[in-house]
Amino acid sequence: MSEHRTERGNWNSKLGFVLAAAGSAVGLGNIWGFPTQVAENGGASFILIYLICCLIVGLPVMIAEFAIGRNTRRNPVGAFKKLGNGWFPPLIGLWGVMCGVMILSFYLVVAGWTFGFVFGEIFYFTGLTGASEWVADLGNGFKNAIFTILFMIATIAIITGGVSNGIERATKTMMPILIAVLIIMIVYVFTLRGSMDGLRLYLLPDFSVVNTSLVFAALGQAFFSLSLGMGALLTYGSYLKKNQNIVESATYVTLADVGIAFLAGLLIIPAMFVAQYSGITIMDEDGRLFASTTLVFDVLPNLFKSMGGFFGLLFGASFFVLLSMAALTSTISLLEVPVSYLIDEHQVSRKKASIGIGGLVMLFAVIISFNINLIDVLATIFNNVGLPLGGLMLCTFLAWFWKSEKAMDEIRHGFEDMDNTLFPKIWPVFVTYICPLLIALVLITTLYNLIR
Ligand code: PHE
Numbered sequence: 001m002s003e004h005r006t007e008r009g010n011w012n013s014k015l016g017f018v019l020a021a022a023g024s025a026v027g028l029g030n031i032w033g034f035p036t037q038v039a040e041n042g043g044a045s046f047i048l049i050y051l052i053c054c055l056i057v058g059l060p061v062m063i064a065e066f067a068i069g070r071n072t073r074r075n076p077v078g079a080f081k082k083l084g085n086g087w088f089p090p091l092i093g094l095w096g097v098m099c100g101v102m103i104l105s106f107y108l109v110v111a112g113w114t115f116g117f118v119f120g121e122i123f124y125f126t127g128l129t130g131a132s133e134w135v136a137d138l139g140n141g142f143k144n145a146i147f148t149i150l151f152m153i154a155t156i157a158i159i160t161g162g163v164s165n166g167i168e169r170a171t172k173t174m175m176p177i178l179i180a181v182l183i184i185m186i187v188y189v190f191t192l193r194g195s196m197d198g199l200r201l202y203l204l205p206d207f208s209v210v211n212t213s214l215v216f217a218a219l220g221q222a223f224f225s226l227s228l229g230m231g232a233l234l235t236y237g238s239y240l241k242k243n244q245n246i247v248e249s250a251t252y253v254t255l256a257d258v259g260i261a262f263l264a265g266l267l268i269i270p271a272m273f274v275a276q277y278s279g280i281t282i283m284d285e286d287g288r289l290f291a292s293t294t295l296v297f298d299v300l301p302n303l304f305k306s307m308g309g310f311f312g313l314l315f316g317a318s319f320f321v322l323l324s325m326a327a328l329t330s331t332i333s334l335l336e337v338p339v340s341y342l343i344d345e346h347q348v349s350r351k352k353a354s355i356g357i358g359g360l361v362m363l364f365a366v367i368i369s370f371n372i373n374l375i376d377v378l379a380t381i382f383n384n385v386g387l388p389l390g391g392l393m394l395c396t397f398l399a400w401f402w403k404s405e406k407a408m409d410e411i412r413h414g415f416e417d418m419d420n421t422l423f424p425k426i427w428p429v430f431v432t433y434i435c436p437l438l439i440a441l442v443l444i445t446t447l448y449n450l451i452r
Pocket residue numbers: 024025026027028029030103223224225226227228230232330331333334
């Protein structure tokens with residue numbers, strides 16, 4: 001058992017860990033999920049509530065996950081079991097494992113679309129229009145299944161060989177290029193007619209659209225995008241050395257994640273309004289933006305087409321390559337949770353665990369490939385309810401079972417002057433009261449509205 005621990009336990013450097021955690025966080029949640037949610041929830045006011053959720057709930061919970069992971073050096077189920085007795089602690093971990101399996105199942109289908117579009121762009125710009133249309137048909141179950149399976153095989157391959165090197169290296173090169181491509185495309189979109197209308201919607205909040213369902217969506221999106229509530233970052237924290245500053249790392253990961261989501265929205269929302277000028281309907285009769293799971297995949301390829309020939313191919317193909325890689329560093333962390341659980345708690349070998357769980361997830365993913373309407377349903381259940389609920393249980397556990405003083409003793413490693421900062425006064429109040437109460441409030445009012 002110690003063997004795999006060292007194998008997955010060695011983040012090569014402090015930066016390596018931050019990049020790996022950021023690699024988990026930055027993914028389809030930022031570039032597919034966030035713009036879709038912004039469009040669905042009326043623009044800038046969603047962004048504001050989202051930012052608040054990330055900072056006052058996401059960041060404190062992320063620090064908690066890292067601390068629990070590093071202190072126990074275990075998978076989520078083992079970690080909670082080690083720190084507390086009774087039925088509740090392992091339940092939190094098992095909940096995370098289940099959410100991981102379910103989220104990965106639909107995530108893979110969207111990742112498959114992304115991967116497919118790498119070829120779609122190449123086909124389109126090299127004149128293979130038929131083939132590019134085939135790839136662009138997101139409702140084609142058979143095609144979806146092929147790309148989904150390919151994506152899963154790549155994930156399993158990386159998980160079975162050691163993770164740290166692959167993830168560290170991939171993210172180190174990928175993240176800056178992704179940011180650069182996003183920025184270049186944003187600049188390009190801003191030169192096109194209509195983009196300023198999109199920018200206005202994106203940046204000027206309209207508070208009349210704020211309601212409980214918007215807050216519910218923003219909280220779920222924050223958990224999903226920051227990879228929280230199911231133990232993915234807890235597991236990454238379990239490979240962390242004592243000399244790393246957890247608070248600083250969590251802050252970097254949160255900022256990177258929020259920053260990239262913001263850039264993605266800055267691209268997609270104005271691009272929707274540009275599309276409107278070329279005759280595409282983007283709003284319903286009430287003036288609400290259309291937002292479906294396929295939104296990003298409708299808007300972006302059109303943008304690349306408008307760039308024409310060489311640039312269209314260059315940006316189109318490289319954008320989808322980068323997005324596929326960003327998705328891959330997230331699917332790895334999603335699969336790592338159930339895999340590390342099987343290895344640690346049931347003494348299954350890493351290879352068997354990866355292939356076993358991977359196979360099960362693949363089966364679900366193929367079913368979803370043929371029924372893409374399920375994506376929305378599963379995202380609501382597992383991203384918006386499952387993850388915040390996991391976060392709620394985690395905070396409750398930390399406050400009442402493990403105690404925040406013990407957590408702070410863990411956090412002090414690598415953050416020697418912690419006691420001279422405001423951190424020990426603020427963070428415990430957040431994880432003990434503010435975060436769990438806010439999450440509970442959002443979940444309960446949503447449930448109440450649903451059954452009323
Ligand atoms: N944060 C990832 C994304 O935004 C998805 C994810 C969720 C990864 C939960 C791990 C755990 O794409």
